[in-house]
Amino acid sequence: MSNLIDGKQIAKEIRAELKKEVDALREKTGKVPGLAVVLVGEDPASATYVRMKGKACEEAGFLSRTHRLSEDTSQRELLDLVKQLNEDDEIHGILVQLPLPDGLDEQEVLYTIDPEKDVDGFHPFNVGRLMTGDPSFVPCTPRGVIELLDRSGVEIKGKRAVVIGRSNIVGKPVALLLLQRHATVTICHSRTQDLPGVVREADIVVAAVGRPEMIKGDWIREGAVVIDVGVNRVGEKKLVGDVAFDEAKEAASLITPVPGGVGPMTIAMLLQNTLESFKNHE
Ligand code: NDP
DSSP: OOOBOOHHHHHHHHHHHHHHHHHHHHHHHSOOOEEEEEEESOOHHHHHHHHHHHHHHHHTTOEEEEEEEOTTOOHHHHHHHHHHHHHOTTOOEEEEOSSOOTTSOHHHHHHHSOGGGOTTOOSHHHHHHHHHTOSOOOOHHHHHHHHHHHHTTOOOTTOEEEEEOOOTTTHHHHHHHHHHTTOEEEEEOTTOSSHHHHHTTOSEEEEOOOOTTOBOGGGSOTTOEEEEOOOEEETTTEEEOSBOHHHHHHHOSEEOOSSSSSHHHHHHHHHHHHHHHHHHHO
16 A cells, blocks of 8 residues: 555645635625735746646635736835735735745735735734644645645654754744644754654654755654655756655655645645635635
8 A cells, every 4th residue: 555645636635625615605605715916026936836826726716816016016015015905805815925036025024914814824923823822824834734644644642743944934833733733842953963863753754954855764763654845956857855755655654755745735725724714704
């Protein structure tokens, strides 16, 4: 039997479930959840992500609006757009695609988004609520990691989880979510000593480092579950994760591939957060 966690398939199922729910809500209320995505500049990777988000929104029956602003947009213009979206009753989720071009203050922009529409979960209000364990918008990739574990039948409670990476976007929120679910959590980073030894203790390994195939097969304890968040481009076309997949899959009881693991979950969770925002508002 395969020990692969098929994130592409799981995300597809979630999007189908969301579509069903949105269709029923449209029938009942005449309204649908709306997501506004703001893209500033011409970064090709950001443009691709934004296109994918818009397409997923439309397929699931959401209202999707993309605001494309030129590279030379001023901070004031961007803030004005965010404030306008904060007031827009058709919009329940606002996402400003990062990174912003040089010269724009990312933090001020993210802090201007109404926390009630902050479906990326990056506003300090939502970060604080995640810390205290109150209901909040949880950043999409970390939420996707937990959803993959849940839908694969992995028990989190009481398990030893090791998260490699401590960014605000992935590592820290994943660790908090695992803690909320009663795992015993260790967070590793670039100054961690004996990283292989720490990872070897884990029942659940979450890798969010951004270094191609850094986590070797012999770091993985027999039967551990491995979730690889890393996306690293190697050469022209090839994408690999942070885990040496071919080696690690021999020891792991379950493992996510790259691509096709965590990646597709991020957009599914964005839609989920937007639907939840819609329900809160209506
Ligand atoms: P960051 O660069 O912000 O953080 C990387 C973390 O890894 C840091 O905490 C850093 O430690 C740690 N680290 C770096 N080198 C080592 C090392 N040699 N040993 C141990 N720890 C190390 O990255 P992100 O969290 O934003 O992203 C991580 C990965 O996840 C990337 O590959 C990114 O592309 C991917 N990603 C995928 C998403 C998706 O699938 N949808 C979404 C977001 C990210 P320190 O803090 O000490 O510097």
